[in-house]
Amino acid sequence: MTTQEGTTPFIVGHRTVTRIAGPLIVATGMDGVGYGELVEVDTGDGVVREGQVLELDESLAVVQVFGGTVGVGRRTTSVRTRGRAASTGVGKDYFGRVLDGMGRPRDHGPEPVPEDYRHVNGLPLNPIARAHPDQFLETGVSAIDGLLTLVRGQKLPIFTGAGLPANALAARIAAQTRAPDDATEVVVVFAAMGVTRREAAFFRTEFSADAASSSVLLLNLADDPTIERLLTPRVALTMAEYLAFELELHVLVVMTDMTAYCEALREISAAREEMPGRRGYPGYMYTDLASLYERAGRVRGGSGSLTQLMIVSMPDDDITHPIPDLTGYITEGQIVLSRDLDRTGVAPPIDVLPSLSRLMNAGIGAGKTRADHRGLADQLYSCYARGREVRRLMSIVGESGLPQEDQRYLAFASAFEATYLDQGDTRRTIAETLELGWRLLDPFPAPELTRLTADDLAEHHRAGPSA
């Protein structure tokens, strides 16, 4: 968010603060201010903070103060109205820059020159103005490209647990994602919320590699005021919408960690003494998250796209926790990381069984990836599911008790994890990923590969042992 906008006249006036509670203040005498608008909170010591009106009535306004309420006093503080909702500058001048959670430079570069200013809440996209996402995006990660294909305009979260390398995966995807059928570069808007200094340093290094290029990094640190976290994804998405829908670029927005965002939401809700919902999160969290996630997409007649990848830490690895749960209800699938795979050294540790890309079908097949992609993915999935089931049974009955057929699935599961899933730092093209998948199926006799058509088998399968 920026204070540069010169077009709106300030409506200056001094108001009295009557109550201060956590990140909120209650001010009186606020006539002329609009619901949801920005105000300036002047603590009289030279620091002017911004705030947003959360509730309004004849005599008072509840204001959430970005920058926190430390140093705000009843008599020393005055509140001025700004006469507009929170907005941010947008444009290409932000490329290569590191910003704070509200969109102000955090590097030592000059003040960016925006092409325009936009309200950070955006407006809902008319469903009939959307174009259904159906174009392949190559992340270079086999588990994703092969089995959980991401398409341009999709919103796909990564469900992770404490200590799992989700940020590394996100940074990798951000660095190496391409649109193979389209010369347009994929640009990245990376919004980090509530990250530690160590994580921030990691992101800065990852991004400085292509600093001059087309990425914007917004960093809201763990010790920045919580409340700013509520604006960070909105600023990022507002910048991204401009790049995608007005400059017609392919924009990948990475948001990490949505759990930190939701905790900020809960904090404000508690400070407002609202009725808490499940686990203390407010009842409107679904709507609030949807207002972010639904900003992904494509519009009819445009060639740009806004794809979202968000990291969601599952508290206690619990997928039914309200944050991953509500996220899963809104997003178009989910990528789930596994502690077991991580422990065995598989990188990235993607558990494909509970993972899903709902838009995969639309983005793969002849003319997009390859005609055999769907069948191959289904076959790999079902062999791996069976292999994992055998592995579970084996822990009960022992390996020697397994029929030969089952042993083949067991061996497949291990090979799949060691070669297909585990790819370290290498980037694979979709052709390489598909090839790898077929080679893993070679040990199976063709009649057992029921998900594949005879044509695909004839073309790609190298006969294994007979049945």
Add this chain to the structure above:
Amino acid sequence: MTGQVPSDTGGVVKVSGPVVTAAGLPRTRLFDVVRIGTDRILGEVIRIDDDLVVVQAFEDTTGLRVDEPVVATGEPLYAELGPGLLGAILDGTQRPLESLGAESGHYIARGADPPRLDPDRLWDFQAAAAVGNEVTPGDLLGTVTEGRAFEHRVLVPTGWSGTVTAVRPGPATVLDPVVDIDGHPVTMMHRWPLRRARPVAGRLPLTVPLNTGQRVLDLLFPVARGGSAIIPGGFGTGKTVMEQALAKFSSADVVVYVGCGERGNELTEVLEQFPRLTDPRNGASLMERTVMVANTSNMPVAAREASIYTGITVAEYFRDQGYDVAMLADSTSRWGEALREVSSRLEEMPAEDGYPAYLATRLAGFYERAGAVQCLGTPERNGSVTIVGAVSPAGGDFSEPITQHSLRLAGCFWALDTTLSRQRHFPAVNWLRSFSQYDLDGWYDCEVADDWSRLRRWAAATLQDEGSLQEVVSLLGVEAIAAEQRITLRLGQALREDLLQQSSFDPADATCPPDRLLAMLRVLHAADGAMSSALSRGVAVPDIVGASVLTELGQMRRWPAGRVDDSARDLTRRVAEEMELL
């Protein structure tokens, strides 16, 4: 029609998200519509507290100031009903999304108030009533053809009766008078308050199924025309795919699809697919029998709440013309959450999980609007509204209030199961947990085949037995069960994989008519007999359950439409022969 109340103007005194409080509107009644602020945001009165009127706003309230004007219209929220609804895409308050797009581009701006039905479009009115006829509500005045083949019946609106004094056949807009009753003009468009059920002559028993084309539903958990069903399931279990399959393939004359608080892209998908799909009954595009109400999750919360009522009112309107209507709502949980959000801003005393205490009453009011009815008026005709509501329980846990209340109201419970969807068993309907309270065996035995109910009971019992046996096997291993029980296991597997599973993305199998379902079922039943007789002849169990002909059961879903009976006879014979040869 109603006693009009003169409009009032008051002012905003408080704003909290979608809830706005106004003062200075003494004549306003509960559920009256108001226009808020200089942008004339649409809102509805939900509480009156002395001189304060609490309003839920159907649009975003950012920027609204204290003292901005609030104008009461003195009327409740109406649906505008008439030709032009079919094929339309409406928001929660019935604003056509096309018109909103024309007004404000890709994004939905505030305060737009386009006509709900196209006021300029001409329809060719074919009169059925003649001058001198005595008419009462529901009587047929005439018809217009919508799309390729749909006969839209124009009826005498509620509240009107008398003698027809003029009839004007030929091209007319929805606002032109087409008939006069006692000298008063009647137009094709009429208005109906959303929250009130439309009247009928009488309710009929529910005896005819709404064929869904989904084998697991039609066979095991059929829904009656005029009945109701809920589809609860965690995320990714297939609620939306199932609602969309019903929209495409169910045997309804009209489909009202309400996308309530869900994804924008899913609606786009419907909008891109439906115009290209044809209705098998008349060759017209599927869009021509569909009305879409779309209030996606990023659109205003209160309008999400209204969208359910807009949908059901439109459904009843077509029912009253004598049609079978399917009203599909994805997801009713988002509607309940909208109620909760508004209720919590009103600081009402919450009941379970923060939902207001009137949640159960609201749900009942909605599900009770389903029904098979004798319509008002002449000629005599019957119609029905079948409701299918998706439910999105938090954490996939069915003990939450919306699932539990809906469960008591709906006749069918199609429980989707995360374990099944993880196994990619679709539709992920849990056959042990789901139920249907409609007894439609009579219809099937009479209209499809007289062994239907017997086969249905056999399939249900086999699946039940298999379930119990699976539990034993997972604990003690397959050796722990008797030989004939291993046959049951194999049959259960065939029923699950070759009959119940049905991919919505397989063009050949996305829908399945009752005769094909019957043929598949008979083959499986015959296989049961053949396997049992092989066992009684002393054939070893592994040879029976491993017989290669059994893998061909998976091909049943691919049988070409014209060759179903031949293919079934052929496969039955080969199963018998191979079992003989063992």
